[in-house]
Amino acid sequence: MTDQQTPSGGALPEPIVRKPRVNASFVWLIPVLAALVGLSLVINAWIKAGPTITISFQSAEGLDPGKTPVKYKNVVIGRVTSVTLSKDRSHVTAKVSLEKSAEGFATADTRFWVVRPRIGLGGVSGIDTLLSGAFIGADVGESKETRDEFTGLEEPPAVTHGAPGKTFKLHTDDLGSLDIGSPVYYRRIQVGRVVTYQLDKDGKGVSLQIFIDGPNDEFVTKSTRFWNASGVDVSIGADGVKLDTQSLATVLAGGVAFGSPMGPHDETPADQGAEYRLFGDQATAMAPPDGEPKYIRMRFDQSLRGLKVDAPVEFLGIPFGRVVSINLDFDEKTQTFPVVVGAVVYPQRLGRAHDKLVALARERGDDAQLSQMMGKLIEHGLRAQARSGNLLTGQLYIALDFVPKAPKVAYDPAQKPLEIPTVPGSFDRLQEQLAEIVDKIQKIPFDSIGKNVDATLAELNRTLKQVNGDVLPEFKNTLQGAQQTLGNANNALSADSPLQQNLGGTMQELQRTARSLRVLTDYLGSHPDALLRGRRADAPPPRAEPPAATQEGSKP
Amino acid sequence: MSADLPRADELGLIGCHVCGLVCRDTGAEHAHCPRCHSSLHRRKTASYSRTWALLIAAFIFYIPANVLPIMRTASVGDIDDNTILSGVIELWVKGSPDLAVIVFTASIMVPVLKFLALVTLLWSSHRASPWARRQRSKLYRLVELIGYWSMLDVFVVALLTALVQFGVLSLVEPLPGVVFFGLTVVLTMFASMSFDPRLIWDGRESDD
Numbered sequence: 001m002t003d004q005q006t007p008s009g010g011a012l013p014e015p016i017v018r019k020p021r022v023n024a025s026f027v028w029l030i031p032v033l034a035a036l037v038g039l040s041l042v043i044n045a046w047i048k049a050g051p052t053i054t055i056s057f058q059s060a061e062g063l064d065p066g067k068t069p070v071k072y073k074n075v076v077i078g079r080v081t082s083v084t085l086s087k088d089r090s091h092v093t094a095k096v097s098l099e100k101s102a103e104g105f106a107t108a109d110t111r112f113w114v115v116r117p118r119i120g121l122g123g124v125s126g127i128d129t130l131l132s133g134a135f136i137g138a139d140v141g142e143s144k145e146t147r148d149e150f151t152g153l154e155e156p157p158a159v160t161h162g163a164p165g166k167t168f169k170l171h172t173d174d175l176g177s178l179d180i181g182s183p184v185y186y187r188r189i190q191v192g193r194v195v196t197y198q199l200d201k202d203g204k205g206v207s208l209q210i211f212i213d214g215p216n217d218e219f220v221t222k223s224t225r226f227w228n229a230s231g232v233d234v235s236i237g238a239d240g241v242k243l244d245t246q247s248l249a250t251v252l253a254g255g256v257a258f259g260s261p262m263g264p265h266d267e268t269p270a271d272q273g274a275e276y277r278l279f280g281d282q283a284t285a286m287a288p289p290d291g292e293p294k295y296i297r298m299r300f301d302q303s304l305r306g307l308k309v310d311a312p313v314e315f316l317g318i319p320f321g322r323v324v325s326i327n328l329d330f331d332e333k334t335q336t337f338p339v340v341v342g343a344v345v346y347p348q349r350l351g352r353a354h355d356k357l358v359a360l361a362r363e364r365g366d367d368a369q370l371s372q373m374m375g376k377l378i379e380h381g382l383r384a385q386a387r388s389g390n391l392l393t394g395q396l397y398i399a400l401d402f403v404p405k406a407p408k409v410a411y412d413p414a415q416k417p418l419e420i421p422t423v424p425g426s427f428d429r430l431q432e433q434l435a436e437i438v439d440k441i442q443k444i445p446f447d448s449i450g451k452n453v454d455a456t457l458a459e460l461n462r463t464l465k466q467v468n469g470d471v472l473p474e475f476k477n478t479l480q481g482a483q484q485t486l487g488n489a490n491n492a493l494s495a496d497s498p499l500q501q502n503l504g505g506t507m508q509e510l511q512r513t514a515r516s517l518r519v520l521t522d523y524l525g526s527h528p529d530a531l532l533r534g535r536r537a538d539a540p541p542p543r544a545e546p547p548a549a550t551q552e553g554s555k556p
Numbered sequence: 557m558s559a560d561l562p563r564a565d566e567l568g569l570i571g572c573h574v575c576g577l578v579c580r581d582t583g584a585e586h587a588h589c590p591r592c593h594s595s596l597h598r599r600k601t602a603s604y605s606r607t608w609a610l611l612i613a614a615f616i617f618y619i620p621a622n623v624l625p626i627m628r629t630a631s632v633g634d635i636d637d638n639t640i641l642s643g644v645i646e647l648w649v650k651g652s653p654d655l656a657v658i659v660f661t662a663s664i665m666v667p668v669l670k671f672l673a674l675v676t677l678l679w680s681s682h683r684a685s686p687w688a689r690r691q692r693s694k695l696y697r698l699v700e701l702i703g704y705w706s707m708l709d710v711f712v713v714a715l716l717t718a719l720v721q722f723g724v725l726s727l728v729e730p731l732p733g734v735v736f737f738g739l740t741v742v743l744t745m746f747a748s749m750s751f752d753p754r755l756i757w758d759g760r761e762s763d764d
């Protein structure tokens with residue numbers, strides 16, 4: 001259509017002209033504004049940016065570069081910017097850019113850990129991270145020394161900085177089912193938890209660190225006993241089966257409980273870091289202390305079938321220790337195989353007996369060593385003996401007991417370890433005694449005894465015949481004579497015999513005489529004048545009183 | 557050849573933008589349409605400087621639009637802050653390459669091409685280059701046409717934000733990046749609007 005266009009300026013209207021309006025070129029304000037906004041963003045980011053730190057973790061699970069936040073008390077203080085594998089591939093390194101306000105977190109004793117949802121037997125933690133994703137938790141210390149490289153914890157710390165409470169150290173033989181975070185109970189209320197544990201340097205035990213939250217930490221006193229509350233404690237006593245457990249959680253996850261022994265005890269709160277022994281169960285924990293364990297050795301010249309490691313050692317029936325080793329030895333001289341039994345004993349378990357023995361040993365000038373004490377006891381017949389503890393299973397235990405008429409033994413108190421002389425076990429002794437009895441029975445001369453008895457019996461027979469023939473008829477006659485005599489005596493003494501009749505009449509006469517004599521004396525007593533004047537006439541009988549007089553008198 | 561045809565300017569004619577009235581160009585400044593009294597321009601006012609300014613502003617905003625996250629999607633156990641590029645990568649990785657291509661085209665390729673196209677147009681017109689004038693004007697029409705379609709990301713974010721709100725389970729919320737992206741798109745639109753395609757055909761600088 002442009003082709004058809006023809007210029008015909010005259011017909012076209014002319015534009016009108018007006019005053020110009022403001023025609024400043026404000027359009028450049030727009031890029032300036034944009035630049036300002038961009039600049040402000042940069043400056044803002046620069047101001048907000050704090051130090052960049054690196055944290056190494058075992059695994060990058062849950063760490064998302066650019067997303068995973070670092071939180072302290074649930075406030076975001078930084079963000080993971082990158083996660084890289086270390087050169088030796090042993091760990092991952094997370095680069096974290098902290099915010100300006102979180103500069104104080106880049107100090108030497110700040111701890112970092114990854115908070116993930118953890119479902120343990122002790123409970124569920126970090127449940128919020130199920131929805132929000134994992135984050136890095138931080139716990140700031142008090143150090144002022146700045147640092148930019150950290151090693152992240154694999155587990156959340158059991159104790160955060162500045163939490164009120166105290167840390168204590170427990171020693172135990174093995175960890176059992178305890179773990180970091182296992183609860184610590186006091187009167188079945190959780191008051192703390194296990195913080196760390198490590199093997200002792202000599203490898204002979206485990207040391208646990210526990211943290212008791214304030215203000216409950218003051219219940220840990222100097223005499224407090226700790227015990228492992230893991231599992232179920234079933235005890236069968238005279239009052240039936242008793243089931244004891246701290247809580248369901250301890251059955252599964254383990255736990256530690258503590259308490260103070262009954263009776264008077266030291267109630268001063270323990271100091272931070274005090275060390276305790278962790279006992280296996282409450283009963284052992286509350287029992288009087290065992291004291292220093294001692295090692296003793298015993299040599300038995302007999303089979304010890306049924307004796308096992310951990311079998312009890314008793315001293316006069318009191319638990320004294322336990323067997324720790326059973327070894328076979330060979331004696332070249334006698335060509336026998338004695339059994340060497342090693343045991344650990346706790347002399348303090350003897351209580352006052354131990355104290356007194358120690359005192360006695362001191363008095364004698366000996367040192368209080370167990371060997372010296374034992375020396376005296378062994379002199380008096382103390383011997384070790386393997387006894388049957390259970391007739392059904394044939395299990396043996398070691399009894400230290402005074403054996404009467406024990407053969408003397410040489411005893412060397414300086415010997416290490418201390419060796420206690422032994423006597424054969426009760427069962428073996430029974431066997432021995434039976435054998436002796438059988439021996440003695442065998443020695444009895446049953447043959448000659450039989451012959452003698454036979455001869456004696458023949459003699460007896462003869463004697464009896466003689467008795468029957470001669471002695472018995474004589475005896476019969478004698479008895480008949482005796483019977484006759486007794487019959488005469490009977491007749492003389494019977495009630496209707498003349499002798500009896502005469503005796504009765506005489507007695508009656510005598511009685512009458514006595515009565516009249518009494519009447520005479522009575523009369524003479526009241527009338528002595530009768531001896532001179534003769535007997536008076538009898539006085540008239542007294543008149544009976546009218547009964548009314550007495551009735552009147554009794555009237556009120 | 558078509559360039560040989562006369563331009564309205566050469567014929568002393570001036571058209572009204574509003575009512576379309578063609579009147580004589582008297583050469584006077586600040587001329588107004590005799591019919592509807594709107595101001596008359598031979599060419600769009602300060603086309604080069606306006607377009608440049610808007611284009612530069614758009615480019616400045618394009619940087620934070622790409623650096624800052626534009627959208628946060630939170631679902632159970634996961635909070636994702638996505639920039640445009642990370643969103644594209646995520647879509648690609650998570651098995652929607654078609655969507656990834658669409659988003660990439662709309663949000664990265666198109667704005668970048670728009671920048672390049674406008675710069676090319678401005679540059680070549682400013683130098684009064686006779687090179688491929690018709691193609692350049694087609695390019696301009698394309699830029700005009702695309703216009704707001706490169707707002708795709710903004711629409712997606714707005715739509716998702718409105719639709720996906722299930723509390724803690726699932727949540728989509730816009731982040732500052734999307735504002736910058738929207739500003740970029742709007743500014744490029746304004747830039748292309750303020751560019752006068754007639755400049756392509758001007759043999760000389762006729763910036764008015």
Ligand SMILES: [Zn+2]
Pocket residue numbers: 572573574575576577589590591592593594
């Ligand atoms: Zn008009």
